[in-house]
Amino acid sequence: MLTERSISELGISIGEFGVLVSLSEHGPQLMVDLAKNQAITQAAITGIIDKLEELGLARREPSKTDKRKVRASITEKGEERVGVGMRLYKNFVENATRRTSLRDMNFVLKFLDGMLEAAGK
DSSP states (O other): OHHHHHHHTTTSOHHHHHHHHHHHHHOSEEHHHHHHHHTOOHHHHHHHHHHHHHTTSEEEEEOSSOTTSEEEEEOHHHHHHHHHHHHHHHHHHHHHHHTSOHHHHHHHHHHHHHHHHHTTO
16 A cells, blocks of 8 residues: 555554654553554554654653553654654645546545544544
8 A cells, every 4th residue: 555655664554653643643641542542452552662662753651640550652753753754644645636636536525524424423
């Protein structure tokens, strides 16, 4: 998939990139909450944070209120990687839609609106 290939230029998976984006947008999060927000298991989020820590993109720290809980946060290097990834994604979307007609884009938007409406959102 082209988007995944674009994100792989960052040296991380699309799932790892999603976790970085979440940490960037929402700030430090408890690992358990981060797993829920990403709809993955706690074991999976542990593995992702392990990899992101190895790369210097995220870090763990004990919760200030409950030392049994662990909070994940993004590093400055991680923020830089998110910025690069967002530019790659923007370029991908621009290139993918450049050849798409306005009529086709309107069709897709109406389709997505219908899906959201059907889902009750």
